[in-house]
Amino acid sequence: MRGDVNQARGENNHASLGFLLDLPLTPGPKMFWVRHADAQYVYALPDFTARELSGMKHRLALSFLWDILRALPAAASWYRRSDPDARRRIKHILGLNEHTLTQLVPSELFAKPDLPQAHLHQDCEITIILPVYNAFDLLEEVLQRVVDYTDLPYRIILIEDASPDERVRPFLRHWHSGLTEETAERVRIIENQENLGFIRSVNAAFNAAMTYGNHVVLLNADAFVPKDWASRLIGPILRTESVASVTPMSNDAEIFNVPTMGRRSDLAPGQGDALDQVAARLNPTFTLAEAPTGVGFCMAMNINYLQLEPQFDTVFGRGYGEEVDWCRRVNERHGGRHVGQAGLFVEHRGGSSFGSAEKLKLVHANNKIISGRYPDYDQSVQDFIRRDPLNATRLALGLAWAGLRQAPVPVYLAHDLGGGAEHYLAQRIRTELGDAEDAAAVVLRVGGAQKWQIELHSLGGVLRGETDDTALIQQLLAQLPARHVVYSCGVGARNPVEIPAILTELATGDAHSLEVLFHDFLPLSPSYTLLDADGVFRGLPEVEGPQDEAHQFTLPQGPTLSLADWRAAWGR
Known part of the structure; x- marks a missing residue:
C-alpha cells in the first residue's frame, strides 16, 4: 500500500x-x-551502504532471537519427552509450518436439529423478474419450481424476449393458462415484439416492479430454486436495511461457487437440491458474508436501492457485468452492501441463453468497462478470494458436493511435517484426481496450529479449515456416504492414541474401507523410529519387562501410557 x-x-x-x-x-x-x-x-x-545492511541484519537477528526465546519452553519439552506437540509449537513460533494455515471452522457451523428454522416475514411479498430467451428445455421445471417452492407471497414478471426458438412463446401462454386462477393473477407475461436483449428486457420489468413496491428477485431462466428458498434469500434484506443485494451459493456463480470460486461444475438431477439441504442446516450465524458484488443469476434486490438506481446500464449491450455495475453504483453512491448467503444453494445451468463463445466475448468487453469505472473493483474481488469469508460454509458444502459426485471418497490421515510421506501423499492425490472434474480427495491433517486441519482437494484447488473440535470433524466427514479411509502418518498429533478409534469409526460400514500405510513405526511405539531415549536402536521394544521412556507416552494433561496401552489402542 x-x-x-x-x-x-x-x-x-x-x-x-x-x-x-x-x-x-x-x-x-x-x-x-x-x-x-x-x-x-x-x-x-538505491544502493545500501555496508552500515545500513549491518543495521538490517541486526534488526532481523534481534527478532529471530526473540522468537528463539519464546520457543525455549517447547524446545525443553521436546528435549525431555520428544513431545510431538512441542514440535508443533516450535514450528508455529518460528513460522515454519509446512502447510498453509487457514480460517477456523466454528464448532457451531451446523445448526442444532432441535431448533426450528422459522421462515421470516411470511407476509412479505416479493416480485420475481424472470427474463426468458430460448432455454426451452429448462423452462417447465424452472417455472414449476418457482410456483411450488416459493415460500413467500410473490408476483412474477416474465419477459419473453422474442426467442428464435418458436416453441418458447406458445409454451409460456399454455403454461399460464394452466395455472389456478389465483396463481395466474400473480403472473404477468411481457412479450417483446423484437429482441431487446437481456438488459433492456430487465429494465422494462424493473419499471413494472416499481408499481408493486416489493423487494425484487432477479432470476435466470436456467436457475433451479429449491424448497423454501425465497425467505432465506430475502431474509438478510429484511433484517438489515443497508443490505442492497443477496446472492446464494451455486455451482456456477463466480465468487459464490462450490467447491471452488470461479470454477463451474455441472450437477446431476437432484444434486442441487441435496446440496441445498446441507445449506439449510448451516447455522445462520455463519452463512452471511459481505461481498464486492452480487451475481444476477439469482439475486435479491432491495427495492429501496432499486428505486435509487432503477435501471441497468445499457452500455453493457446484451448482458454480463450489468449487475456488477449496479452493485458498485449502489455501494459507492448510497452505501448499499452486498452479501453472499451460504444458507441457500441454487443450481445454475449457466450458458443456456448465450453460447459459450459469445459469452466469452461479452465478458471480456464488459470487464473493461467495469475496470474503467471502478478501478478498485478487481482488487476488492481478489481480496475477497484471498480471505474468503465464506470459507467454512464453502468447505461444508464442498464436502457434500464430493460425497454426491464420487463414491468412495478417499480420506487421508496425514501429518504437517512434510518429508517423504507428504511427497507420496501429494503424488497419490494427483493420480487419483487425474483430469476428472468430479474427483475429490480429503486430507485430515494433524500437527498444525489446531488439532485438526481438514482439506478438500479437487481439480479447482484446495479448500482448508482448522478446528480443535473432533466432533465437528466427524460431522463434516459424515457427509461422505462412502469413504476409503487411508492412514498415512499421524506423527505430530497431540493425542496419537485416539487416531485408531477415530479412523476405525470413519471406516465402519459396508460403504467404507480402511487402508493402513507404514511410513514409520508410530503404530508400534511413540518413538516412531524405534530409537530408545539415548538415540540407540535396540530392536523392536517388547510390551513386557522394563521399558525405555521413549516408548511411553504422556497424554496431554493426562497420565503416562505404557507401551502395552499404546499397542492396545493401535491394535484396533
Whole structure:
C-alpha cells in the first residue's frame, strides 16, 4: 500500500496501489527493468551502504532471537519427552509450518436439529423478474419450481424476449393458462415484439416492479430454486436495511461457487437440491458474508436501492457485468452492501441463453468497462478470494458436493511435517484426481496450529479449515456416504492414541474401507523410529519387562501410557 504513489498521482481511492519488490540482501548496485508494450524502462535502485545492511541484519537477528526465546519452553519439552506437540509449537513460533494455515471452522457451523428454522416475514411479498430467451428445455421445471417452492407471497414478471426458438412463446401462454386462477393473477407475461436483449428486457420489468413496491428477485431462466428458498434469500434484506443485494451459493456463480470460486461444475438431477439441504442446516450465524458484488443469476434486490438506481446500464449491450455495475453504483453512491448467503444453494445451468463463445466475448468487453469505472473493483474481488469469508460454509458444502459426485471418497490421515510421506501423499492425490472434474480427495491433517486441519482437494484447488473440535470433524466427514479411509502418518498429533478409534469409526460400514500405510513405526511405539531415549536402536521394544521412556507416552494433561496401552489402542 503506497500512499506516496497515490499522492503523486493525485488520487485518493487506490488503497492497494503499489507493489512489493524482494531483493537479495547484498551490497552493490541493482537495476530494475520494466517492459510495457513495446517499451522498456531501466531504473537504478538505491544502493545500501555496508552500515545500513549491518543495521538490517541486526534488526532481523534481534527478532529471530526473540522468537528463539519464546520457543525455549517447547524446545525443553521436546528435549525431555520428544513431545510431538512441542514440535508443533516450535514450528508455529518460528513460522515454519509446512502447510498453509487457514480460517477456523466454528464448532457451531451446523445448526442444532432441535431448533426450528422459522421462515421470516411470511407476509412479505416479493416480485420475481424472470427474463426468458430460448432455454426451452429448462423452462417447465424452472417455472414449476418457482410456483411450488416459493415460500413467500410473490408476483412474477416474465419477459419473453422474442426467442428464435418458436416453441418458447406458445409454451409460456399454455403454461399460464394452466395455472389456478389465483396463481395466474400473480403472473404477468411481457412479450417483446423484437429482441431487446437481456438488459433492456430487465429494465422494462424493473419499471413494472416499481408499481408493486416489493423487494425484487432477479432470476435466470436456467436457475433451479429449491424448497423454501425465497425467505432465506430475502431474509438478510429484511433484517438489515443497508443490505442492497443477496446472492446464494451455486455451482456456477463466480465468487459464490462450490467447491471452488470461479470454477463451474455441472450437477446431476437432484444434486442441487441435496446440496441445498446441507445449506439449510448451516447455522445462520455463519452463512452471511459481505461481498464486492452480487451475481444476477439469482439475486435479491432491495427495492429501496432499486428505486435509487432503477435501471441497468445499457452500455453493457446484451448482458454480463450489468449487475456488477449496479452493485458498485449502489455501494459507492448510497452505501448499499452486498452479501453472499451460504444458507441457500441454487443450481445454475449457466450458458443456456448465450453460447459459450459469445459469452466469452461479452465478458471480456464488459470487464473493461467495469475496470474503467471502478478501478478498485478487481482488487476488492481478489481480496475477497484471498480471505474468503465464506470459507467454512464453502468447505461444508464442498464436502457434500464430493460425497454426491464420487463414491468412495478417499480420506487421508496425514501429518504437517512434510518429508517423504507428504511427497507420496501429494503424488497419490494427483493420480487419483487425474483430469476428472468430479474427483475429490480429503486430507485430515494433524500437527498444525489446531488439532485438526481438514482439506478438500479437487481439480479447482484446495479448500482448508482448522478446528480443535473432533466432533465437528466427524460431522463434516459424515457427509461422505462412502469413504476409503487411508492412514498415512499421524506423527505430530497431540493425542496419537485416539487416531485408531477415530479412523476405525470413519471406516465402519459396508460403504467404507480402511487402508493402513507404514511410513514409520508410530503404530508400534511413540518413538516412531524405534530409537530408545539415548538415540540407540535396540530392536523392536517388547510390551513386557522394563521399558525405555521413549516408548511411553504422556497424554496431554493426562497420565503416562505404557507401551502395552499404546499397542492396545493401535491394535484396533
